[in-house]
Amino acid sequence: MKFDIITLFPEIITGYCSFSIPARAKKKGIISVDTINPRDFTRDRHKKADDTPYGGGAGMVLMCQPFYDAYDSIPKTENMASIILTPQGEVFNQAKAEQLAQKDQIVMMCGHYEGFDERIRQIPGLIEISIGDFVLTGGELAALCIIDAVTRLLPGALGKDESVLEESFSEGLLEYPHYTKPYDFRGMKVPDILLSGNHQEIAKWRKEQALARTKVKRPDLYEKYLKK
Ligand code: ADE
Numbered sequence: 001m002k003f004d005i006i007t008l009f010p011e012i013i014t015g016y017c018s019f020s021i022p023a024r025a026k027k028k029g030i031i032s033v034d035t036i037n038p039r040d041f042t043r044d045r046h047k048k049a050d051d052t053p054y055g056g057g058a059g060m061v062l063m064c065q066p067f068y069d070a071y072d073s074i075p076k077t078e079n080m081a082s083i084i085l086t087p088q089g090e091v092f093n094q095a096k097a098e099q100l101a102q103k104d105q106i107v108m109m110c111g112h113y114e115g116f117d118e119r120i121r122q123i124p125g126l127i128e129i130s131i132g133d134f135v136l137t138g139g140e141l142a143a144l145c146i147i148d149a150v151t152r153l154l155p156g157a158l159g160k161d162e163s164v165l166e167e168s169f170s171e172g173l174l175e176y177p178h179y180t181k182p183y184d185f186r187g188m189k190v191p192d193i194l195l196s197g198n199h200q201e202i203a204k205w206r207k208e209q210a211l212a213r214t215k216v217k218r219p220d221l222y223e224k225y226l227k228k
Helices: 010-016 020-027 064-072 094-100 140-151 160-170 199-217 219-227
Strands: 002-006 032-036 080-091 105-109 126-130
Touching: 002 064, 002 140, 010 032, 010 140, 020 032, 020 140, 064 105, 080 140, 094 140, 105 140, 126 140, 199 219
Parallel strands: 002 032, 002 105, 080 105, 080 126
Antiparallel strands: none
16 A cells, blocks of 8 residues: 655654554555655745635635645556545545555645645545544644554554454444453452353453443444444
């Protein structure tokens, strides 16, 4: 999977991706993460990537030319997705992460502070994605959420033990509760079933727990699960 991230703040992307699972996936050659800075495509002395809005009003607007040129500079493959991160997009979720994990390349365009010139959204094939109904300072955090969620799904990105923990949510349910040593922490004890050694009963208990907590904490997911 090749990630190409168009951003005025490349260090935010490279910083996060040098830790934990994304870093390991990079080292193993499962992903590559390249950043493209629109500022490098500006044509004036001051490397200006934004300008005042037509019609007046507060704030600045990201300019078409540096963003179009940055986008055009990226070599594209057949099986790719192009994404612009904005709060106006369709909301990201696990199902979308699974779809994106089927691609060979994901290009993501991040804005910062202000809005994009409307014509940037009109780049052919670009889809708008939001990571939730709140406004971030920039699209970088949203792009990182997508890089992270997609990378975890790629074959070989997770260790054997980690992928076991994954199973539950991929079914559309919340995770069952996990415990490790000690058995008794400040009077809170590990459920006895987990010490029983009966793997069939443990699996049954975990499934019941996942169902029960999904029903209480996320009734919307629970309803969807029942209809599946
Ligand atoms: N940029 C600013 N806010 C955002 C959000 N909620 N999702 C994606 N990109 C954003």
